[in-house]
Structures are given as C-alpha cells and as structure tokens.
Amino acid sequence: MTHLVWFRNDCRILDHAALTEACKRASRNGRPVKAVFLWTPGQWERHDYGLARQYSWSRALDELNSQLARLGIELSILHADTWLEGVETLAAFARENSVTDVYFHREFGWDEVRRDQTLLEYTSRSGIGHHVFEDRVIQTPEHLLTGQQDVYRVFTPFKKRWLSLYQEAGMKAPLPAPQPVADAIMPTATVPDVDWDGDTDMPLTEHSALEQLDRFVNAMPRYRDQRDQPGTDGTSRLSAALANGAVSLRQCFQAAFTHPQASSDGVQTWVSELIWREFYLYLLYWRPELAKHQPFYPRWDAFPWSGDRDTLKHWQQGKTGVPIVDAGMRQLSESGWMHNRVRMITAMYLVKLLQIDWREGERWFARQLLDIDFASNNGGWQWCASTGVDAAPYFRIFNPYTQSERFDPNGHYIRRWLPELSGLDVRSIHNPSDAQRRTLGYTPTLVDYKTARADTLARFKQL
Structure with missing residues (x-):
C-alpha cells in the first residue's frame, strides 16, 4: 500500500502541496511514499522542447533525488516515448507497487489535460485515489x-x-518541507545525462x-x-x-x-x-487551440508570410547584420537564455521586418531555451506578431537600431556576444558602416529597415 507523488514541472520539496499531502497521509496510516517523473523525449520533441530544456530538468531532478532520499522517499524515473504511453508505464508502476493514491499538480496544456484525463480514467477503474492540487x-x-x-x-x-x-x-x-516519512535512504533514481553543449549559470x-x-x-x-x-x-x-x-x-x-x-x-x-x-x-x-499553434485573433494571421528558409537560418544563427539582434541570437544559442527586451526585439525583427511566420520563431526559441514555458513563449510571440491577446497593434514595429541605442547605450551587451564588434565606438556599434562591416568581417544587413517596415505596414493594411 503506497502513496505515489507524480512530479512534473514542480521539481522541489518546499511549497509542494501534492508531496506535503502525501506525506501527511502516510504519517497517519504508516504507508510508504514513492515518487516518479516521466522522462518522455518523444513528447518533448513534438512540443519542440530541445536539449536545453531537458538539461534543466536533469539538473533539477539530480537535486530532487537527494532531497527526497533524505525524506525516506524513493524517486523513480520512468521512461516512455509519449505522455500517453507514459501513463501506461505509470499504471504498471502503480500495480507493481500497490499504489492506493496518486498525488500531482494540475497543468493546463492540451496534451497535458488529455494525459491527466487518461490517468484519471485508469485510477477510477482501479479504485486508486486521485488527488490534484494547484501549483x-x-x-x-x-x-x-x-x-x-x-x-x-x-x-x-x-x-x-x-x-x-x-x-x-x-x-x-509557502508550505514548508514535509516531515520525513521514513529513515533517510540512498538516492534511488538514475537521472538521464543530457548532452547539451551550452554554458549557463542560471x-x-x-x-x-x-x-x-x-x-x-x-x-x-x-x-x-x-x-x-x-x-x-x-x-x-x-x-x-x-x-x-x-x-x-x-x-x-x-x-x-x-x-x-x-x-x-x-x-x-x-x-x-x-x-x-x-x-x-x-x-x-x-483557449486550448493556442496549444495547437493557432492565433488568438485569426484576422492578422492571414498575413502572407515569407517562406525563405535561408533568411530564417540567418536569423537563427545570429547573422542578420543587426548587432542587437545577432547578439541576442548568439546569447540564446550559447547560453540557452535571452534577455526579455532582446527577445521582443529579435522576435519583432523576424516577424515584422523579415516577414517570417511567428510560429517559426516560437519553435526555434522552444528548442533553444532552458526556461521554455509554452504558454509564455506562445504569448510573447503572438504579442509581437499582433495575433495574440492584448497584443501590440500591427503598426507597432520596433526599430532595432533605436532599441539598441536606448537600452544598450554603451554597447556592453553587444560587445559581450559579438566580440568582433568590441572595438567600435558607442555610435557605430549599434549599426556599423559598410566599410566597418567589411573590415571586421561582419555580415551586411538582410533588409533595409525603412523599406521592410513600409512593406509590412502595406501588407497589414491590405488585410
């Protein structure tokens, strides 16, 4: 007879309502508590979650493994390709360990809701208690x-x-850490080692x-x-x-x-x-359709997006010729993170100057970010594309050069991530001249800002 805590996006022991309640019940009836985490790389691939996000989970789980062991709780990492397959794996684990109650926190995505509903159907058939908390x-x-x-x-x-x-x-x-349910044990889980080549101090x-x-x-x-x-x-x-x-x-x-x-x-x-x-x-x-890459307001999504894959690739690699954009994209690829102001600048540059579908940018960010959260990433991209709730009006188009001058006036950020431009003065570093670009080997711009802006506005007005 076992209480089972299912960890998801809640890799901690403090302020963890599901864990706390499981431990309270266990202390009353003397039953053990076990914990699981579903490792589902196939599902994450479908959600565009890359190695950076998986690395973040692995680091958090390493510590959680030790923390739970000190509480006398075994953590198991269950492997499955998808979440629905994972529920079958979880059900088998529950049968093998005589689980009487399952505890977890609610999630809101379309696939997450389907996954949890599938588990609820299993627990209802099996007479297992089903305890869901808000987190x-x-x-x-x-x-x-x-x-x-x-x-x-x-x-x-x-x-x-x-x-x-x-x-x-x-x-x-916030809830304190729960009381131990048994004597401390050795950590039990084998946490997958993720081969992410980024470097972060996050x-x-x-x-x-x-x-x-x-x-x-x-x-x-x-x-x-x-x-x-x-x-x-x-x-x-x-x-x-x-x-x-x-x-x-x-x-x-x-x-x-x-x-x-x-x-x-x-x-x-x-x-x-x-x-x-x-x-x-x-x-x-x-609005669960947001989880299916649909816009909140379809009106603006009829924009004739460019399908130029070479242009997209230049943006992904930080080779647009716009220093603040390239600095942000290099920070993203090297560290798995990007400053929020620069996220807005790079996103709006892709969507409203390069005229590439916002979903391409959303997908790329998801694959690169340590902190990828689908709802926030989707909301931010739709804001920049003017397709989302409370979005920037279609005629708001950031000028990346003035944004750079305003928020990185001395060029500190650009110098860190674009060392080839570090010798430029504070005026030139935001938009080097053609001669400076040739001398430093820095790429020419993909588009002229004024021309691209005028074209985008004209296309939006036609809608």
Whole structure:
C-alpha cells in the first residue's frame, strides 16, 4: 500500500502541496511514499522542447533525488516515448507497487489535460485515489472571469481582478518541507545525462533558485529601472527555475508582497511580470487551440508570410547584420537564455521586418531555451506578431537600431556576444558602416529597415 507523488514541472520539496499531502497521509496510516517523473523525449520533441530544456530538468531532478532520499522517499524515473504511453508505464508502476493514491499538480496544456484525463480514467477503474492540487497558478482560471462571466482578453483588468482576489483571500505562506516519512535512504533514481553543449549559470535547482531569489530581493526595488537593460544584471534570473518548478510562484509572490519596499515601482513591476505568467496560462486553459499553434485573433494571421528558409537560418544563427539582434541570437544559442527586451526585439525583427511566420520563431526559441514555458513563449510571440491577446497593434514595429541605442547605450551587451564588434565606438556599434562591416568581417544587413517596415505596414493594411 503506497502513496505515489507524480512530479512534473514542480521539481522541489518546499511549497509542494501534492508531496506535503502525501506525506501527511502516510504519517497517519504508516504507508510508504514513492515518487516518479516521466522522462518522455518523444513528447518533448513534438512540443519542440530541445536539449536545453531537458538539461534543466536533469539538473533539477539530480537535486530532487537527494532531497527526497533524505525524506525516506524513493524517486523513480520512468521512461516512455509519449505522455500517453507514459501513463501506461505509470499504471504498471502503480500495480507493481500497490499504489492506493496518486498525488500531482494540475497543468493546463492540451496534451497535458488529455494525459491527466487518461490517468484519471485508469485510477477510477482501479479504485486508486486521485488527488490534484494547484501549483502553476495562484488564482484558478475558473474563478477569474469578467462581470459578464467572460474570459479576460486584456491584461490590465485581469491583473486588477487577480490582485482583488489575492487580497480577499489573504496571502498564504509557502508550505514548508514535509516531515520525513521514513529513515533517510540512498538516492534511488538514475537521472538521464543530457548532452547539451551550452554554458549557463542560471539557477536550475531548488537550492540555487532560492539563493538567487534571496539575492534578487535586494535588487527588486531597482527592477523597473534595470530590467530592460540587457547589459545590466537587472532581471530576477529565475525564469528557468520557474519553468521546471525548482521555485514556486507562491514563493516569488511572498518575496514581493512582504518586501520592505513592496509598494515601490520596482517591486510592483516584478509582481506584474509574475501575473503575466499566470495570464498566459489562463489563456491556455480557456483557449486550448493556442496549444495547437493557432492565433488568438485569426484576422492578422492571414498575413502572407515569407517562406525563405535561408533568411530564417540567418536569423537563427545570429547573422542578420543587426548587432542587437545577432547578439541576442548568439546569447540564446550559447547560453540557452535571452534577455526579455532582446527577445521582443529579435522576435519583432523576424516577424515584422523579415516577414517570417511567428510560429517559426516560437519553435526555434522552444528548442533553444532552458526556461521554455509554452504558454509564455506562445504569448510573447503572438504579442509581437499582433495575433495574440492584448497584443501590440500591427503598426507597432520596433526599430532595432533605436532599441539598441536606448537600452544598450554603451554597447556592453553587444560587445559581450559579438566580440568582433568590441572595438567600435558607442555610435557605430549599434549599426556599423559598410566599410566597418567589411573590415571586421561582419555580415551586411538582410533588409533595409525603412523599406521592410513600409512593406509590412502595406501588407497589414491590405488585410
């Protein structure tokens, strides 16, 4: 008779409702607790999750393996190609280990919902208890509707309602680590070794994520002023840990709302960014077609996208001739991460200047990012393409050169990721002359900004 905790995007022991409840029940009835994680590379391939994301999971699972062992809990990594096959593997594990109850956190994607529904059908037939908890969001999507009982399509009223519900309910403290259910054991899981060739110092484990959150608390009041400067270490750097669940949203919100300067612009701006994550998951719940690469607003998706694969490849390799874009794409390929301001610049450059389908960019980011979260990635790309909820209007087209001058005025970010341009002065580094490009061996631009912008606007107007 065993309690089974199914870990997914929640690789931690603190503030883990499913694990905590399993351990509480085990302490009352004296039954053991086991834990599993489904390793499904075929499914991840279908979702365009690349080696960087798998590396993030492997690092988090390495530490989780040891943490659970100290609680007397065995972790098993179950291998299957797809999630639906994984449920069969999980069912076999449950039979072999006399599982009486399964505990996990709810997820919102189309395939995730189908997977969990399949497990629910099995547990119902088998008489196994099925315990589902909220983890990915603070406010459940069912409770966040407009006064007309409709879905929010604009972020600001969504945020206002979110905060109202949060204040009404009162802040719930993150859960502590559960009490051990047995004597400590040796770690049991064999975590797959992922051969990712990137180099990162991003926190990927629970311990490193909490250390980073503590450091960021000191910088949080300056977040609004520094978050858009890619040459400055002004972001939380917690996106990968949030994606694999090494740190919880509740822990992040508590750090913000209990901050001595909680009302400052910096702290409130970070709160807004966290609520944006929930907004995109909320939309994925109510509009499951988003998980099938469909636009939120189909009107603009009739744009005649270019199918030029060579142009796409130049963008992917950071060879567009636009320094801020190329710096971002090289940061992505080498470190598995890209600064958020630069994500917007590179995305809008691909979609609205190179006129390539936003889904190509969404797919490439998913394959490269350590912190890939489908809902946030999809929402960001649709925002840039003007096809998404609360999106930039079609006529908003970032000028990558002025963006570069504004947010990386001294060229620190460009110099780090494009060392071939490091000797240029602060004026030239944002857009080298033809002579400088030839001398330094730097690529010419793929398109002329003004010409490409005018053409894109004309094409949008025709729609």
